[in-house]
Amino acid sequence: MTDKKITVKIASGLEARPVALFVQVASQFESNIYVEMQDKKVNAKSIMGMMSLGVLEGEDITISADGSDEEKAIMELEKYLSEEK
Secondary structure, three states: OEEEEEEEOOOOOOOHHHHHHHHHHEEEEEEEEEEEOOOOEEEOOOOHHHHHOOOOOOOEEEEEEEOOHHHHHHHHHHHHHHHOO
């Protein structure tokens, strides 16, 4: 199990389109991936779950992954969230 705290740098935050792309990236990996923010924890491969977090630009989230490709999964998701779009 690997986890990492990441600051979201997407200007619009995680609204519909960025969430869909985030879920696409997460779904490429075998690992179970979760996103935590404050007291909520959701499956990173679930569009509805991710939308329910309402993540805004500049907010911190924690991504955790458990599986054979967990480190690569976190690295790719961090890269996606860190790019200013």
